[in-house]
Amino acid sequence: MNSHIPDFTLLDHTADLGILVRGSDLTNLFEAAAIALIRIMVGGEPSGNTESINISVEGQDLNDLMVRWLGEILYLFEGEERLITDVTIGFISASRLDALVATVPFDPARHEILCEIKAVTYHEIEVVKRGSRWEAKIIFDL
Amino acid sequence: MDIRLEQLDECRWRIPKSGPMRVDGLIFSSNELIKAVKTDESLNQVANVATLPGIVGHSLAMPDIHWGYGFPIGGVAAFDMEDGIVSPGGVGYDINCGCRLMTTLLHAAEIRPVMKDLISALFSSIPTGVGSTGPLHLSKKEETEVAVQGAAWAVNKGFGTPEDLERIEDTGTMEGADPSVLSERAIKRGRDQLGTLGSGNHFLEIQVVDKIYDMEKARAFGLSEGQVTILIHSGSRGFGHQICDDFLKEMASQMHKAPFDLPDRQLACAMLKSDQGRRYLAAMACAANYAWANRQILMHWTQETLNRALSIGPKELGMKLLYDVCHNIAKKERHRVEGNEVVVCVHRKGATRALPPGHPLLPEIYRQVGQPVLIPGDMGTYSYVLAGSEGSMEQSFGSTCHGAGRVLSRAKATKMAKGRSIHRELEDKGIFVQSRGKRTLKEEMPEAYKDVSQVVEVVHRANLACKVARLRPLGVIKG
Numbered sequence: 025m026n027s028h029i030p031d032f033t034l035l036d037h038t039a040d041l042g043i044l045v046r047g048s049d050l051t052n053l054f055e056a057a058a059i060a061l062i063r064i065m066v067g068g069e070p071s072g073n074t075e076s077i078n079i080s081v082e083g084q085d086l087n088d089l090m091v092r093w094l095g096e097i098l099y100l101f102e103g104e105e106r107l108i109t110d111v112t113i114g115f116i117s118a119s120r121l122d123a124l125v126a127t128v129p130f131d132p133a134r135h136e137i138l139c140e141i142k143a144v145t146y147h148e149i150e151v152v153k154r155g156s157r158w159e160a161k162i163i164f165d166l
Numbered sequence: 167m168d169i170r171l172e173q174l175d176e177c178r179w180r181i182p183k184s185g186p187m188r189v190d191g192l193i194f195s196s197n198e199l200i201k202a203v204k205t206d207e208s209l210n211q212v213a214n215v216a217t218l219p220g221i222v223g224h225s226l227a228m229p230d231i232h233w234g235y236g237f238p239i240g241g242v243a244a245f246d247m248e249d250g251i252v253s254p255g256g257v258g259y260d261i262n263c264g265c266r267l268m269t270t271l272l273h274a275a276e277i278r279p280v281m282k283d284l285i286s287a288l289f290s291s292i293p294t295g296v297g298s299t300g301p302l303h304l305s306k307k308e309e310t311e312v313a314v315q316g317a318a319w320a321v322n323k324g325f326g327t328p329e330d331l332e333r334i335e336d337t338g339t340m341e342g343a344d345p346s347v348l349s350e351r352a353i354k355r356g357r358d359q360l361g362t363l364g365s366g367n368h369f370l371e372i373q374v375v376d377k378i379y380d381m382e383k384a385r386a387f388g389l390s391e392g393q394v395t396i397l398i399h400s401g402s403r404g405f406g407h408q409i410c411d412d413f414l415k416e417m418a419s420q421m422h423k424a425p426f427d428l429p430d431r432q433l434a435c436a437m438l439k440s441d442q443g444r445r446y447l448a449a450m451a452c453a454a455n456y457a458w459a460n461r462q463i464l465m466h467w468t469q470e471t472l473n474r475a476l477s478i479g480p481k482e483l484g485m486k487l488l489y490d491v492c493h494n495i496a497k498k499e500r501h502r503v504e505g506n507e508v509v510v511c512v513h514r515k516g517a518t519r520a521l522p523p524g525h526p527l528l529p530e531i532y533r534q535v536g537q538p539v540l541i542p543g544d545m546g547t548y549s550y551v552l553a554g555s556e557g558s559m560e561q562s563f564g565s566t567c568h569g570a571g572r573v574l575s576r577a578k579a580t581k582m583a584k585g586r587s588i589h590r591e592l593e594d595k596g597i598f599v600q601s602r603g604k605r606t607l608k609e610e611m612p613e614a615y616k617d618v619s620q621v622v623e624v625v626h627r628a629n630l631a632c633k634v635a636r637l638r639p640l641g642v643i644k645g
Contacts, residue, residue: 036578037233037575040235041575041576041577084418084419084422087431088431092415095415099351099408102355102407102408103351103404103408137365137603138603139603139605140364140365140366140603140645142259142260143259143407143411145235146235146236146414146431146432146434147235147236147430147432148235163235165235165259166366
């Protein structure tokens, strides 16, 4: 469950936009990254008929897994026009995650687009443990 | 990598080959522009590209170089067809993002009093903004036709005329497009976005020809001082983004098997002659064709809108396509390398093809003067029309710069614009702007970009392309 404000900061990158996300554990980190991505893209209170969607992602390592996971969240918005309102990661390992995301349909009348993100890049991607907490650096293509 | 930078002359800098680099890096710049380049990671990125297998000549950067992801923006690199690679990151997410310039018979003085109305009319009729969809909704069959036929599809549907096609790079159709390699996601994202401008740095601008540098070439391009022109900057929309994303992920997941080290995962690539490499090129060609059809349709709607808003007929408006160039692409081209004529795959990521006079790929109308090159500036300053020069074939695989290039990140630009009305500042300069996104104007404000005049000066002096005309904005619509 991750509807609270995710712990993230924006990073400066000349051409694009990056974020530094923090989480208490891997589950929390990946949930926070997904919510942060939506908050950067869309403003306003997400509302509408909620539909829950199962997402499973596999990756080579944690970096690859993060890029693919956020890629799925981005595709839900760009391809299916659905905004996630809540994320629950049921299982996560270094190479796989299973999540249940709650989504609402994107409604231009209610939701304000803040920023178009074209893609989640591998550029300088980093998912690391610092002390007892996890941190991820992700650069988006705008 | 530790980067050593040597100045060769007033517009060329070299990164000598060292460590895993297979070739030297060569950067076209000026004493002023190189200062900003040294402060970010883009020189490292030039060096990283130089490590990729099969690279020939130099790992090149144009004067508008800035930090990208994987390849720098403004990067050009050519790869041997036998032992070279193709990299989706070396093309970019917005495949065939490009520019299209149209001339008209209008004079700036005639439309200045109604400029605000014209911009409003264009803003209502041209779909703009994030994820914008237009009145066109393609069936899967139609979408695959667009992907194969490109601008010709749009012309067959009544958007523009057959005469437009020779005024488009590759006549608006890239060969080798194969929609069967596309993912369902790519098809889905492309369905409703044909005929839309997009967001961010994409725009449609009404301009006036403000200065002519080369009378002969300007005449051949149909340009004269005081004349109204229209510039469109857009690409392949979500369709192209998805194709890049699909192949980047596929290639990235297999890079651990590659017999070479990759300095940055975003440089993920496949050998040109591999099945994966061939499939990417076939998919990329689909996106290139989609983008050409997109700009062809946007041009047609622009013409219709201006006819309606000015209550004049097409003859009186006299809108004519001058040229359409792409600046994110990988293409098989014939070049001379170390004295031998070879076919190489030239990646241009934020760079424009600039064929010199006499080149066989040029249409008859421009054969004597060289290929028109369109260089948009930021929305507060000038754009330029150049013509390809002989030096481009000798030094840069027939390439030149593509625009101003950012100097400020979007966050820094927004911070700098705080408390200012960019809209009003531009209006005070006589430039009317309408944009969909609230932040767009601040993020895209003039100070966020390099001075395009300096960028153009470098390519002119380096003999990559020569200045033909300068265009000043009168009104802009943005996403």
